[in-house]
Amino acid sequence: MIVRRGIIITILGLLMVNGSAEAGVLPEDRADVLYHLYDGGGVEIDGPSLLVRKRIGKSTSFVANYYVDMVSSASIDVITTASPYTEERTQWSLGMDYLRGNTTMSIGYTTSVESDYDAKSYSFSVSQDMFGDLTTLRLSYALGDDLVGRSDDPAFEREIDRQHYGIGLTQILTRNMIVALNFETITDEGYLNNPYRSVRYLDAGSPIGYSYEPELYPNTRTSNALGLRGKYYLPYRAAIEAEYRYFTDTWDIKGHTVAISYVHPLGPWTFTAKYRIHDQTGAEFFQDVFSRSEATNFRGRDKELSALTSKTFGLAASYEFIGGVEGRGFIKKGTVNASIDFLQVDYDDFSDLSTGAALDSEPLYALDADIVQIFFSIWY
Amino acid sequence: MKIRSMGRLLLPLLLLVGLSGCSNIEPWVKPYERDRLADPIMSFDMNPVSSAYMQHVYEAREGARGAEGSAGGGCGCN
Secondary structure, three states, X not given: OOOOOOOOOOOHHHHHOOOOOOOOOOOOOEEEEEEEEEEEOOEEEEEEEEEEEEEEOOOEEEEEEEEEEEEEEOOHHHHHHOOOEEEEEEEEEEEEEEEEOOEEEEEEEEEEEEOOEEEEEEEEEEEEEEOOOOEEEEEEEEEEEEXXXXXXXXXXXXXXXXXXXXXXXXXXXXXXXXXXXXXXEEEEEEOOOOOOOEEEEEOOOOOOOEEEEEOEOOOEEEEEEEEEEEEEEOOOOOEEEEEEEEEEEOOOOEEXXXXXXXXXXXXXXXXXXXXXXXXXXXXXXXXXXXXXXXXXXXXXXXXXXXXXXXXXXXXXXXXXXXXXXXXXXXXXXXXXXXXXEEEEEEEEEEEOHHHOOOHHHOOEEEEEEEEEEEEEEEEO | OHHHHHHHHHHXXXXXXXXXXXXXXXXXXXXXHOHHHHOHHHOOOOOHHHHHHHHHHHHHHOOOOOOOOOOOOXXXXX
16 A cells, blocks of 8 residues: 555656757666665665666667565554555656657656556657757656555545646756756646545544544646756866756645755766755645544645655765776676665654644654665666 | 746747747857766766656655656655
8 A cells, every 4th residue: 555646747757868968869878777775754665676778770769667666664644544564566667769860759658556556657758959959958748647546445446647748948058067947837637635544633522632534635736846957067077066946736835946966076986965955835735633524625634745844965976897998898887886865854734643742742743764775887 | 826927938938949949050169168068977867767766755755746857656655
């Protein structure tokens, strides 16, 4: 019973990301084998991700990705209203890029399967290089179909339709600086709340002062996000990147995200440090505790819909074990990479019910998680 | 909404940029001056397999989505 929100919507990415500075060029042939681990807030999720990209002929590049989440959860939601569980999610993605002149067309398909949730996504994008390849304009569209189930009710089946529209502009400004502006609109329609989650409401008849009832979300959601990022090559061989995103949606969530990172090569090593902060308001139908049962038309107590601030500090190191002009055999370059990110989320309107504190003196919930990635990459 | 009006402003601007692509604009950064931009450290997405995973984590933990790179689907959100 993996719980999810906002799923299979921005699938375009993994399949279609082109190096922005490589206008009019197909992505490089490479393969990555990654192990990922998320550990925090009573949740442990780990698994592999395998990504292979290969050109066929001069104008076509294929990409495939296999990704698994193995979940063991005793999160704050689970321990207060349900039982700890384990779950597995498997995702396959296939994509193709076709380059013709200054135009790259991409298509992609992704499928994700778990015991109580299936998701499929189809994506298409076109990017066009202009002005002597200084400017790249990209238009994208993705369509998602999700099927929501319940592990305790085989007859339960609900659908979600998603549409994703994106426009992006990447611009080389100087010989040391590149910027990108992206705008994305995502619409969801269908069963958007979580079949397992509950809200709580004041109940004088309960010994703890409150009771639970199922959450109920609106059937539609439209979000808009505007992102601006820039990367600058420093006077010595190193790069600094800054990023800002403004987010708003019809659930009245507004968010600001800022990130800054520094990349520093040193011989065969490349080190990266990153800091990211995200701050958002809560959804209009979110309440930590409702005044009574069915107090509002829509109601939710999903902590991701609370006002919150999330901070991440990350460090990464990459070591090039095959490189130089010659490479080794058919491998041009090989790297081994490790990273750790420390994620801290402070919820402004979501109480920690696990402490057993009285209704009016519950502390706010906070979450710390360690995110580890280890991966090998080869270019051929 | 503020972001919608921004979108309304942005779209014609981008279309204008697109249309003017037909005209003959001299690139002010010449191809031979792009050695630094071609350095892998200047890529917005040095390791797609890793950035897609981090995007997935953020979408599971936060209420916002989109315009921050790219992501795969699904989560262990609970």
